[in-house]
Amino acid sequence: MIEALLLxxxxxxxxxxxxxxxxxxxxxxxxxxARLLAHLQEDNDRHLVxxxxxxxxxxxxIVLTYLIHPDPDPGQPALPLANPxxxxxxxxxxxxxxxxxxLEHVAAHAIRHLxxxxxxxxxxxxxxxxxxxxxxxxxxxTPIPAGQLYIECDQPRSNEQRLQPQGGxxxxxxxxxxxx
Numbered sequence: 693m694i695e696a697l698l699l700x701x702x703x704x705x706x707x708x709x710x711x712x713x714x715x716x717x718x719x720x721x722x723x724x725x726a727r728l729l730a731h732l733q734e735d736n737d738r739h740l741v742x743x744x745x746x747x748x749x750x751x752x753x754i755v756l757t758y759l760i761h762p763d764p765d766p767g768q769p770a771l772p773l774a775n776p777x778x779x780x781x782x783x784x785x786x787x788x789x790x791x792x793x794x795l796e797h798v799a800a801h802a803i804r805h806l807x808x809x810x811x812x813x814x815x816x817x818x819x820x821x822x823x824x825x826x827x828x829x830x831x832x833x834t835p836i837p838a839g840q841l842y843i844e845c846d847q848p849r850s851n852e853q854r855l856q857p858q859g860g861x862x863x864x865x866x867x868x869x870x871x872x
Contacts, residue, residue, distance in 0.1 A: 693755040694722055696729040697744075697802050698763040700770060701826040708770035709799050710763060713755070726758035731765070739764060740819045742809065744802040747793065759802040762823065771796075776803040776833050808835035 698710040712729040716722060726741055727734070740761045747755050763770065773796060780790035780797035790797070807830040809816040820827040 693749070693753045694725040694729065695755050695757045695798075696726045696760050697757060697799050698730055698765075698770075699759055699761045699799075699802070699806070700763040700766050701823075701829050703825045703829075705772065707773040707776055707799075707803055707829065709773060709802075710765075710768055710770045711795065716756070722756055723758075726760065729758075730760045732760070740806075740816060742806070742816070744805040745798060747798070748789065757798055757802065759806055761806065761819075761826070771799075773799050773803065776800045803830070804833055804835060806830060807833040811835055 693713055694716050695711065695713045698712065699707065700709070701707050714725065714729060716725055722743070723741060724734075726743075727736075730739065730741070732739055732741070740759070742759050743756055744759045745757045747757070749755060775796075776799075778797060778800045780793045782788050782790050806816070810820045810827065810830050811817070812835075820830065
């Protein structure tokens, strides 16, 4: 399955997205399929198309999620994303799928992924430079790529000691805090 999350940002209302999903046809290119879901022509380079995650569904499908920005049809109704910092994760090391994974978690992950790419990928940085409101909103989002969830420990420590990769001390809680 190919899923496209068509992202928009409005300074007054924040982030919102639309979801389009379709099966991936045999021998089809996933990038091309995502572009088709958004009704983007092959020569359209005004929109960012980037795969951000994958997940398994309860019925055995694999869903490859793409972020498409900006939404090519912003007049269509969209789902608001209240909290792009909302992270779903599993507490069970042998069961990595979060038990409460919802579409808003997938969208929030895509926004954090975009924030990360906006700071590390020259192509995405150039894309966002033409969209200052979105770029400004993303600067407030902690750019957490997959595998970078940290835990914060209770006892005072230096910045390097305070945040450890997940799996550290048991008296710690998950955080996405950026250290200065």
